[in-house]
Amino acid sequence: MxxxxxxxxxxxxxxxxxxxxxxxxxxxxxxxxxxxxxxxxxxxxxxxxxxxxxxxxxxxxxxxxxxxxxxxxxxxxxxxxxxxxxxxxxxxxxxxxSDPLVMALTLHKGMTKHVLRDAGVPTADFVVVREPSDLQAVGFGPPYFIKPVAEGTGKGVTADSIVRNRKDLDAACLKLITAFRQPVLVESFLPGREFTVGLVGTGREARILGTMEVLLLENAEAEVYSYTNKERCEELVVYRIVDADQDLVVRQAEAIVLKAWQVLGCRDCGRADVRCDARGVPQFMEVNPLAGLHPQHSDLPILCTRLGITYEQLIGWVVESAQKRVRTGTTDQRIQAYAYCCGS
Structure with missing residues (x-):
């Protein structure tokens, strides 16, 4: 092609x-x-x-x-x-x-959690804060976790993202709103294990590639998979492959991710992040339907390499999935056919 x-x-x-x-x-x-x-x-x-x-x-x-x-x-x-x-x-x-609807929806972490919560996917309590008065809707207690509602690569996530007292929440949210010029997602802080799960395929054909546990080293920003930790992952983070057949929590995490992927309508390939609450129960955090593809630095290729999946094989699966949507004819022919169908 x-x-x-x-x-x-x-x-x-x-x-x-x-x-x-x-x-x-x-x-x-x-x-x-x-x-x-x-x-x-x-x-x-x-x-x-x-x-x-x-x-x-x-x-x-x-x-x-x-x-x-x-x-x-x-x-x-x-x-x-x-x-x-x-x-x-x-x-x-x-x-x-993914298509425009999915891409726009999943970039907005709050809207994504609304959709998935309604579909029965477990996710931490949350409120989207656009202005200080929205904080009145926060009905759950500290500690809180805050981040910009529509950023990736850990942008806006630092050690200060964990807010341990209600009295500090207003100022912390206002700081992020001002810095990133967008609403802030306020969630219950999840203190447990963190996983990133890779997927390939679309709809019923989607399947889990595997799961990595994210382990922060002593010199990393503590308790958060932050922007700094992601940018300097080679020296601050250890990624450990975990097996769903041997670990019930991993099995639960993968089931959550697959359901979320299919509910949202994500396509071809991507990954999602899950973190456990204080009881050790996995909770959906966010999905990335446009995951980074740097062969050595991005989470999804790192996961594939650890699983023995080559970069070319991963890209081949993406193309194979997307190729099912390829239409015949030239661009002009497709536009003419569309115009004809619409009566233009």
Whole structure:
């Protein structure tokens, strides 16, 4: 197949004057190199597209692809991860990973927890705080855990994210709201074991790849899988493969993740995070349907490597899942067919 690559390259944004934390979710140059190499190894031809604006420009001059391998995060707006999928939907071009609805929903951690809680997926008590008066709705006691409602890569998560007294919650939330210009998610702090679970597939075909337990070393920021701990994971974190057949808690965590993945409608591949409460019971934290794909640094490829799954094999599974959505015909033919069906 002819596969286009959409992405936000961290080096480009840094060169344009954006900061290190602002660009933390964006991809490194060697991630794109690795993707191209893996796709070529699978027999596909690739073409670099780049960010959403570049995609728009190339579509406007008639560029077309059988499939777009989309890992673009987007820069602006709470629906930024939905931008590239929405553009590709307009042109009827298939792409990897989830659709605009899922991408927009899952970036907002509070909305995701609302949907999953209604579906019976266990998750910690929470309140979304947009302004100080919203704190009146916090009906559960400390300690609390706070983080920006729509960030990834641990952005905004530090040791200060654990708020141990109710009197300190107002100031802590206001600080985050001001810094990230978005609401804050306030949750009951979960003090137990933390897992990240990898998945592959869509709908009923989705399956668990495996699970890693996240263990923080003595020199790490304590009790939180923070931005700093993630950025310096090689020296601050130990990832331990755990077996659901040998560990009931892991088995429960994987069941929670698979249900959440299917309820939300996530596609192709990704991962989700689970942490245990004070009783040792796993609780859903968040899902990442657009998981990082750096071969050595991102959680999902790290998990696969520990399980003996090659990077090329992982990328192959993503393409195999997404390929089922590839439509026949050129872009012009697809647009003409759509116009005909709509009576235009």
């Amino acid at each position: 002819k596969i286009g690559l959409t992405y936000d390259l961290r080096s480009e944004y840094l060169a344009a004057g954006y900061g290190e934390e602002e660009t933390a979710e964006f991809d490194r140059d060697d991630t794109i190199d690795a993707l191209e190499k893996a796709l070529a190894g699978l027999g596909h031809d690739t073409e670099r597209i780049g960010h959403a604006r570049s995609l728009v420009q190339q579509l406007a001059v008639g560029r077309d692809w059988d499939l777009v391998f989309n890992i673009a995060e987007g820069m602006h707006g709470i629906g930024r991860e939905a931008q590239v999928p929405a553009i590709l939907d307009v042109y009827g071009i298939a792409y990897t990973f």
